[in-house]
Amino acid sequence: FRAHRIDYVFSYFYEAFEGYDSIESVHALKGLKYMLLCKIMLGAPEEVQSLLTGKMGLKYSGRGIDAMQAIADAGKKRDIAIFNQTISKYEAELQKDGVIESHLKALYDTLLEKNLVRIIEPYSRVQLSHVAETIALPYEVVERKLSQIILDKKFSGILDQRSGVLIVFDASEEDQTYTYALETISHMGKVVDALFKKAQKLS
Helix, strand or coil: CCHHHHHHHHHHHHHHHHHHHHCCCCCCHHHHHHHHHHHHHHHCCCCHHCCCCHHHHHHHHHHHHHHHHHHHHHHHHHHHHHHHHHHHHHHHHCCHHHHHHHHHHHHHHHHHHHHHHHHCCCCCEEEEHHHHHHHCHHHHHHHHHHHHHHHHHCCCCEECCCCCEEEEECCHHHHHHHHHHHHHHHHHHHHHHHHHHHHHHCC
């Protein structure tokens, strides 16, 4: 349902882009960037490159489009380090626009959770320092995020803050899949609402 709604928002941006492009308006670039954002939020980063093939990519090439391509690449690789490097490299292009900035925060949050869960999955006990070193983030950031994940029941475990150890409990694959489904729905709800409002302003 949410994916269909984002597709619907994408169609608004596409129509707005075509209209602005036909009159050589500067707003065409913004419409294109929001189209790319929709594809990234849909979990289809590979479609970003297909949108930019041919004349469209050449006409609107520049750091703004390069930034969106880099974010899509980080999403495709599910690499939090590349994501952070991209945010730093294209800070001006990505943080000037409130819509893009807010949705990148949601993407970062989801990406961080998935990376952390992927790292700790093989263990029954793991040192937080090892997790922080593996994901290349400060210890405090990892500890705070893992605490949140546990409280949100996205995996079963406890944090022994005195010894700096995470104890992971067994959880069924079905429960984990259900949790991620709920997480995706929650993020998509916020994304769709914001994108829909922006699409109405552009159309």
